[in-house]
Amino acid sequence: MSSTADAPRSPGRPRSVRADEAIVQATLDLLAEGSTIEALSIEAIAARAGVGKATIYRRWSGKDALLLDALHTLKGTPPQPAGHSVRDDLVLLVGAIGHNIDPRAAKIMPCLVPEVNRSPAHYRLYQNMVEPRRKLMRQVLQRGVRTGELRADLDIELAMALLSGPMLMQRMLRWQPELDGRILPERIVDAVLDGLRAR
Amino acid sequence: MSSTADAPRSPGRPRSVRADEAIVQATLDLLAEGSTIEALSIEAIAARAGVGKATIYRRWSGKDALLLDALHTLKGTPPQPAGHSVRDDLVLLVGAIGHNIDPRAAKIMPCLVPEVNRSPAHYRLYQNMVEPRRKLMRQVLQRGVRTGELRADLDIELAMALLSGPMLMQRMLRWQPELDGRILPERIVDAVLDGLRAR
Numbered sequence: 001m002s003s004t005a006d007a008p009r010s011p012g013r014p015r016s017v018r019a020d021e022a023i024v025q026a027t028l029d030l031l032a033e034g035s036t037i038e039a040l041s042i043e044a045i046a047a048r049a050g051v052g053k054a055t056i057y058r059r060w061s062g063k064d065a066l067l068l069d070a071l072h073t074l075k076g077t078p079p080q081p082a083g084h085s086v087r088d089d090l091v092l093l094v095g096a097i098g099h100n101i102d103p104r105a106a107k108i109m110p111c112l113v114p115e116v117n118r119s120p121a122h123y124r125l126y127q128n129m130v131e132p133r134r135k136l137m138r139q140v141l142q143r144g145v146r147t148g149e150l151r152a153d154l155d156i157e158l159a160m161a162l163l164s165g166p167m168l169m170q171r172m173l174r175w176q177p178e179l180d181g182r183i184l185p186e187r188i189v190d191a192v193l194d195g196l197r198a199r
Numbered sequence: 200m201s202s203t204a205d206a207p208r209s210p211g212r213p214r215s216v217r218a219d220e221a222i223v224q225a226t227l228d229l230l231a232e233g234s235t236i237e238a239l240s241i242e243a244i245a246a247r248a249g250v251g252k253a254t255i256y257r258r259w260s261g262k263d264a265l266l267l268d269a270l271h272t273l274k275g276t277p278p279q280p281a282g283h284s285v286r287d288d289l290v291l292l293v294g295a296i297g298h299n300i301d302p303r304a305a306k307i308m309p310c311l312v313p314e315v316n317r318s319p320a321h322y323r324l325y326q327n328m329v330e331p332r333r334k335l336m337r338q339v340l341q342r343g344v345r346t347g348e349l350r351a352d353l354d355i356e357l358a359m360a361l362l363s364g365p366m367l368m369q370r371m372l373r374w375q376p377e378l379d380g381r382i383l384p385e386r387i388v389d390a391v392l393d394g395l396r397a398r
Binding site: 106107110111113114116117123126127130134141144148149150151152154155157158159160161162164165166167168169170172173174175176177178179187188191192193194195196197198199 | 305306309310312313315316322325326329333340343347348349350351353354356357358359360361363364365366367368369371372373374375376377378386387390391392393394395396397398
């Protein structure tokens, strides 16, 4: 998968790439098994990945840098808006919130909430993890203002919270049992676009 | 505070009331100090409260019943909507989400997120804790539909998620740093009522 056309033939991926992947996977495994970020140690990750600590420190400056990479791997690539309809792009992005292909995410992500509150470093880590996805939504909303699909005086940051908050609460806490199992992203986006007020 | 006009004079509250309060406070102290719900034991609570285990079991059927009372105590009494303007009542209720007078709540509430995901019993506990507050908001929204302030086809449960999700995410995760420190409940309610779409 990581080979390119002009790379020399080899019996697989380079050893350093395989080691990097094993380290990232070991980090995610330990978190999914219930380790807190605080308790997670480079020693434990090295042992689980079957590498020496030095191998980890050659590639990452420390635990937080490794965690950020591991969490990005866990989240996968954000979906790419098609750029035709602001409404459809928002449905795509809202649907991706808390929707995880890796089953370990359902165990790891809720556990980050207390950690994020406990430590400014972990709060920054969390912010770095979500910012690329937030940027995509910000761009769609800004486009909507430019094209006239959205109100000219739109508060972009507030609009992002209105669209993301309900989905995140529902995926993370099943906050409202009555909303389970329905086509939630579409319903959230349409209701936020239209508003609740009688006209 | 708990004495009534016709109660006999006494040098304080009845001993059983004082014991109940000590037990609830001990539970909250242990949670705020980092105990998980899972690790919390009746033994530890009894020791911290300075009572015997039997005293706890005389009053509560078990740990979950005690936890529910303790969390209700932590959250305090929900605010009472004035019943004049649906918009103002929603601002009041949204402002109360995650707004805690007891400083222990800021430590305890985020820690419930992983627990709620781990255990169906704790999910029910969480639902029992939030349902009285949710009911207040549901009633305000239903009133808004009746009075014509809100659209006739309003999806009440969805509307509750739209109003609550952004506030909860912000209070629990400071999800969007750009929104900190502004008058958020008013802004959320007005934006959800008005919608994002250009008209």
